[in-house]
Amino acid sequence: MFGLMQERPLLIASIIQHAARHHGSTDVVSRLLDGSTHRTTYRQLEARARRLARALQRLGVRMEDRVATLAWNSFRHLELYYGISGMGAVCHTVNPRLSADDVAYILDHAQDRFLFADTSFTALIEAAAAKLSGHLRGVVLLCHAAEMPSLALPAGIEVLCYETLMDAADEDFAWPSFDERTAASLCYTSGTTGRPKGALYSHRSVLLHTMAQNSAAVFGLRPGDRMLPVVPMFHVNGWGSPYAAPAMGAAMIMPGRHLDGASLASLMNAERVVFSAGVPTVWLGLLQHLRSSGERLHTVRRLVIGGSACPPALIEAFDKEYGITVEHAWGMTETSPLGTFNTPVEVPGEDATAALRRKAKQGHAIFGIDMRIADDMGHELPWDGTTSGNLQVRGHWVCSAYFGDAPDSANDAEGWFTCGDVATITSDGNMEITDRSKDVIKSGGEWISSILLENIAVAQPDVAEAAVVAAAHPKWDERPVLLVVPRQGKTIDTAALLGAYRGKVPNYWVPDAVVVLDELPHTATGKISKLTLRKQFRNHLVATGAAG
Ligand code: ADP
Secondary structure, three states: OOOOOOOOOOOOHHHHHHHHHHOOOOEEEEEOOOOOEEEEEHHHHHHHHHHHHHHHHHOOOOOOOEEEEEOOEOHHHHHHHHHHHHOOOEEEEOOOOOOHHHHHHHHHHHOOOEEEEOHHHHHHHHHHHOOOOOOOOEEEEOOOHHHOOOOOOOOOOEEEEHHHHHHHOOOOOOOOOOOOOOEEEEEEOOOOOOOOOEEEEEHHHHHHHHHHHOOOOOOOOOOOOEEEEOOOOOOHHHHOHHHHHHHHOOEEEEOEOOOOHHHHHHHHHHOOOOEEEEOHHHHHHHHHHHHHHOOOOOOOOEEEEOOOOOOHHHHHHHHHHHOOEEEEEEEOHHHOOEEEEOOOOOOOOOOHHHHHHHHOOOEEEOOOEEEEEEOOOOOEOOOOOOOOEEEEEEEOOOOOOOOOOOOOOOOOOOOOEEEEEEEEEOOOOOEEEEEEHHHOEEEOOEEEOHHHHHHHHHOOOOEEEEEEEEEEEOOOEEEEEEEEEEOOOOOOOHHHHHHOOEOOEOHHHOOOEEEEOOOOOEOOOOOEOHHHHHHHHOOHHHHOOOOO
16 A cells, blocks of 8 residues: 655755745855856746746757756856756756866767856867867857857857846746656766766755755754855765755855855855865865964854865864864765765763764765675675775665666666775764775785875874875885975974874884975865876885885
């Protein structure tokens, strides 16, 4: 016997409709490319998203067509999220930090019909368009007619103006109802190994992710909250914030392309931001700015840090120096992205060191996600906090196949998706990533966690950023090499730095060499590019004679 409850499709347009009806006057604030501030509300934004849906129809966009975006976080990007998905087309966010070659590959692979882009990306668009094989019909620049830059595109690709299209369209569009399993948005992994691959989210997966994300154990946003998503909307749906905030009636403060510490601090204070989310590199930049300028954050209470491992030193610094709680999250493009979350809890009797150690782990599976660790043969490994294995997940918002691939081809026979991360899980379910499987250092047959070594380096007072990579070694196969960037105006005493490892890790974990660099390379998603560093320093020990 089935239950007798209504069954309504879980559709993305319902989020912005709800926001317009119940939180209609809540702010959506955008810092634009020229540094000026634009203000609108959910009521106005929903009306413009309907107008956009009409404009898309006039361009000939139909259900299931892919429509690409190449844009910073702003109200227009939010309109695109809702207008495109809401009409039944697929909102394909493209990462502008990728090379023209990768952008062209992604646009071709997705067969995008239109590309909506910020005016700051004309050079990238021209370079990518020259390599396209013919699906793209037009590029729509996100500006007014008077602001249109010149853009030279191959024959057959029109150049259009967003606000001109909007002016010509009506708001009389009614959000349609369709199967909740319909594709809603598409996001390619940044292809650190091989070509980028597309995760194709459905309306249902996005809605379920949004509800879980807004539970009290996770983002827990509420009306009256003011959230600043630092994580770009071109990176895994902005970690779900463009859906989570309107669903709860929390205000959105969008930083555009201004992501340096000084710009973020001034926007956070001016707009009374209470909550934000982004990768560790951004928060290290903000922390450095706060320390050197003496500026305080007057309203920020919580920061979600994820995308790569959050150093415990960062959690401690924000807590002790600024009274801000850091909440560590783990996820990936293929998990929409949230998989685990380390919700702050007090454990009676726990000392400060143990508490920090616990908070620095990637946390517990969010309700709706099942996870485990397994060996290379796929056998489940124990949850004892020390045995490490391949992290696997399954759940309502986990990818089953990449775009264009055979159904379920990304999962094993039991439905597990293997993440490419190596992790431990404690008996009570607190997961810790020790490495990406391709970053693991194998020395004399033993695994060394690069993340743990990096965390210790970043906790030293003169170190701004650190990475540990495997270098080839004739005897041990691989040995760790530590690459560090000093804090502004500081010099690094390498002997003292290596001394910091004594007693904290087994002796054979201590890096064989330290290299001081002016900066570390970062990927298109703002993470330290281990791939570049691994290539660069692969032969470091042999070349410098340090391998004995
Ligand atoms: P990419 O970085 O390749 O663009 P993703 O954003 O999907 O793509 O990256 C997902 C990966 O980022 C995870 O598999 C994991 O290796 C890493 N990651 C994400 N969050 C964390 C975290 N909190 N700690 C450690 N690693 C993380």
